[in-house]
Amino acid sequence: MNILELHHLKKYFATQKAVDDISLEIEQGSIFGLLGPNGAGKTTLLRMITGIFYPDEGEVILDGKKFDPLTDIIKIGYMPEERGLYKKMKIGDQALYLAQLKGLSKSDAVQKIKYWFEKLEMQSWWNKKVEDLSKGMSQKLQFVTTVLHEPKLIILDEPFSGLDPLNANLIKDEIYGLAQKGSTIIFSTHRMEQVEEICDHIVLVNLGRKILDGSVQEIKHRFKEHKFNVQLSNVPSIILESPAFHVAEEKANKYIVRINDGYKSNDVLKYFIEKDLNVDGFNEILPSLNDIFINLVEDTKATTRSFQNIEAN
Template sequence: MLQVNNIVKQYASHRALDDVSLTIEKGKIFGLLGPNGAGKTSLIRIITQITAPDQGEVLFNGKRLNSDHIAQIGYLPEERGLYKKMEIGEQVLYLAKLKGLSTQEATKRIKHWFEKLEMGSWWNKKVEDLSKGMQQKVQFVATVLHEPELIILDEPFSGFDPVNAAIIKDEILELNKKGATFIFSTHHMESVEELCDNIALINRSKKILDGAVDDIKEQYRNNTFWVEYHGVHDLKQVAPAFEVLETDIYKGNSRIKVQLQPDQSANQLLSAILPYVSVSRLEEVIPTMNDIFIEKVKQKN
């Protein structure tokens, strides 16, 4: 759906994006990750045509990005963008009409979403009377109301309690199931693992990692295991060939974290320790997206 080719964006002496290229497939949830100031927001502003790149181009469904594509994109910014004194229903109706919906169709869709997200009594409330999380719900509805092909969410769970965050996650997955493509920018790596098919990590204006979430996690596996056991207290003595990274007590049982060499296997580890202990659990340590994020950013820095 979206092809970002060699984008460069310069602000005075600061280069926000330096030769960044991305491919976002139709029907996928794409995580756009990076620390503060990495360049994520600059890229989003280019895709939404708030600003233009200094070099490079963006293709939307194979065509160079232009003003006709604006109606096919929904954007939920991290900053609140609602008129504080305006009534909620009137405001969402106004935003929907800007996206090309008729008053009748917009009203119908607003009522549907308000009921669905338990906002039925909010129509005549003013934005200033709502909590941060409630305002975010309103902005989410305004973002998806016109049923855009591409939905860009910048920190969409900011201000939500766990219950409402779960509700919005379910709505994102349902919209995706119906064919919507998402760009999802966040610092919450747990949400990335739950929702995203593919990710790109930007740091200091450059793309430093991209690919399918499962493939990246597979790539960063490092042959590390937790072993929970009863028996000999110090397994280092009975299995000196294996590198023990950590030892602790877990629910009353002894536990060690062991990193094996490339030529070592979990079976070899078990063969070495089973004459001395009773193993109750062996679990591979799969790196989380949070672990990978921190490692890659530290390497780059």
């Protein structure tokens, strides 16, 4: 079941197309990565999902019906990249105030705040002022105020910003836990290694358009270059030559080979076996999301420049 569907969303600012005909679907209970460089349209897209902006065209479907910001916003928890905290307020009062704005009674709010403060090791913060918090401490507080009303859809924009590795792992574990309990997470970040580790499905946007959509593993396989790491233990002093592959890189007894068109990995293994070489390691090299991200964004920029040159002439 899809918790969120976007149908042909468009948003314009003056002559700029901030979001240009984006459609996507997000399954309930998934951790979904929304990726893109600065200025790609991610924040505008998130603000339409949360009702901060209204789309110029298209519609948002939340939990099976057209999204109504006035009644459905309670189903969403949104942690923006910009800090949304009152600097002069005490931490406990801040969390209590925001929890009641999201529909919790005072007693329920206090109970849930204490629960989360204990989980994230924030028990001693209650009477501290927001302005006295470090960036990482502020991030933990914003995370708590985003999730404590148990929203169905949780939107986290750069949630690990300012966090040390220990606290980043703490928040990461809570994200997993929330998804396992049925919440859906939209995770927006520039850090590709976090996306590979956390997300089930990703969408990449650039210049207001969706340019990639799929599961992390499916996308990595889609862009693979048929390269393999090979480790041999008894390599004689011969050059490895075969129509099935060519050696792209060699170091000691370790090789990176690329399979030629028309051949398979079994053909490479067959060659080594026939040469009586001991194969100690053989694994495929899949591209990182970071490499895929950079190549696709650069290709999009190049294509856009070509169209602009054609229009100018």
